[in-house]
Amino acid sequence: MAEKNLDFDRIIDRRNTKSIKYDWIAKKGMPEDTLPLWVADMDFQVSSYIQEALARQTEHGIFGYSDVQETYFEIVKGWMERKHGWKVSEDWLVKTPSVVFALALAVKAFTEPGDSVLIQQPVYYPFQNIVDVNGRKMVSSDLVYEAGRYHIDFEDFEEKIVKQNVKMFILCNPHNPVGRVWTPEELIKLGDICCKHHVLVVSDEIHQDFAFERKHYVFADLKKEYGEITVTCTAPSKTFNLAGLQLSNIFISNPEMRKAFCRQMDLSGYGEVNVMGLAACEAAYRDGDEWYEAMRRYVKANLEFIKEYVEKNIAGVVMAEHEGTYLAWLDFRKLGLSAKELEEMMVHKARLWLDDGRMFGKSGEGFQRVNAACPRKILEEALLRIKQAVDEVRKA
Numbered sequence: 325m326a327e328k329n330l331d332f333d334r335i336i337d338r339r340n341t342k343s344i345k346y347d348w349i350a351k352k353g354m355p356e357d358t359l360p361l362w363v364a365d366m367d368f369q370v371s372s373y374i375q376e377a378l379a380r381q382t383e384h385g386i387f388g389y390s391d392v393q394e395t396y397f398e399i400v401k402g403w404m405e406r407k408h409g410w411k412v413s414e415d416w417l418v419k420t421p422s423v424v425f426a427l428a429l430a431v432k433a434f435t436e437p438g439d440s441v442l443i444q445q446p447v448y449y450p451f452q453n454i455v456d457v458n459g460r461k462m463v464s465s466d467l468v469y470e471a472g473r474y475h476i477d478f479e480d481f482e483e484k485i486v487k488q489n490v491k492m493f494i495l496c497n498p499h500n501p502v503g504r505v506w507t508p509e510e511l512i513k514l515g516d517i518c519c520k521h522h523v524l525v526v527s528d529e530i531h532q533d534f535a536f537e538r539k540h541y542v543f544a545d546l547k548k549e550y551g552e553i554t555v556t557c558t559a560p561s562k563t564f565n566l567a568g569l570q571l572s573n574i575f576i577s578n579p580e581m582r583k584a585f586c587r588q589m590d591l592s593g594y595g596e597v598n599v600m601g602l603a604a605c606e607a608a609y610r611d612g613d614e615w616y617e618a619m620r621r622y623v624k625a626n627l628e629f630i631k632e633y634v635e636k637n638i639a640g641v642v643m644a645e646h647e648g649t650y651l652a653w654l655d656f657r658k659l660g661l662s663a664k665e666l667e668e669m670m671v672h673k674a675r676l677w678l679d680d681g682r683m684f685g686k687s688g689e690g691f692q693r694v695n696a697a698c699p700r701k702i703l704e705e706a707l708l709r710i711k712q713a714v715d716e717v718r719k720a
């Protein structure tokens with residue numbers, strides 16, 4: 325059997341397929357021809373191996389309570405070792421329906437109401453939300469944007485930890501939305517500060533398979549003591565476009581931490597994960613290499629295309645230096661628009677649905693996040709629409 329789904333140029337109509345990316349356009353009252361490049365899923369068909377695994381499960385026709393055999397773990401372990409040089413043990417693994425669900429469990433398991441949890445804004449918006457809705461205090465050590473590139477202010481990071489008595493740090497690596505793939509030096513500086521001040525780390529590595537500029541380093545694997553304080557969140561969902569199948573693999577090597585995490589899972593009433601998610605994950609990590617490598621090349625070329633297009637054609641807009649994820653982070657601040665005007669321009673002039681930078685924290689104001697995991701033609705059209713809207717705004 326050979327991989328059949330390698331045509332990433334193919335435009336597939338996703339309307340009326342229960343897709344929030346497409347079917348919420350009408351719900352939100354946006355123009356009908358709006359192009360959605362917001363939520364982080366791909367407009368590509370999954371690997372044909374995954375389709376076939378799901379078809380087999382469907383043909384069987386029984387969808388009872390499900391769990392996996394040892395082979396599942398061997399397959400997941402194989403991917404982590406092959407792609408990231410990370411050796412995981414079976415007892416570390418806890419399967420949850422999503423990474424955000426795992427973030428919520430971790431916040432509840434390892435902090436008390438009122439405790440401070442540190443994040444690095446601009447960052448994936450559920451980080452703040454999970455902290456807020458659970459009655460914890462969000463502390464941000466904002467990333468610093470200089471000369472088109474983001475970096476960490478380590479002094480501020482440590483000072484906030486000490487002054488705000490931070491109990492937990494949620495790391496995003498690679499970082500959504502700014503596109504950094506943290507270097508081992510950066511991760512070690514963060515890790516040493518966390519160890520020194522007894523801060524637990526939740527390392528969200530859902531974008532681990534989209535590290536372009538350098539290899540992805542698993543935070544918990546950099547030093548033995550980091551493994552003792554870390555919950556590592558992974559999933560096949562970004563890499564293989566499986567978000568709707570609800571499955572993530574969470575690794576916790578510290579048995580006490582794992583017990584506390586699992587206790588929260590029990591308290592939530594959640595039991596076994598989705599059988600289709602399990603079947604898809606196995607097929608992806610076992611047989612999906614060819615699709616994955618080809619998709620990665622395509623997405624990387626898309627990101628390079630955005631950078632070049634913006635540089636050449638859209639005066640006043642800059643793409644932040646991109647190292648990982650399939651998301652581009654565009655800086656519109658030179659246009660001098662208010663946040664409301666920028667949003668208006670995107671939705672009504674460009675007819676694009678992007679993620680507005682403000683969602684990622686105050687420091688995201690004036691930016692827009694573009695999802696590059698789509699056929700090139702869609703991206704070309706989206707960029708042309710941005711160019712035309714910007715030209716119109718600059719003339720006015």
Ligand SMILES: Cc1ncc(COP(=O)(O)O)c(C=O)c1O
Nearest residue numbers: 364422423424425448500528530
């Ligand atoms: C950093 C990060 N974590 C988690 C998620 C969502 O994961 P899940 O759908 O498993 O909750 C995303 C989705 O874009 C993400 O970017």
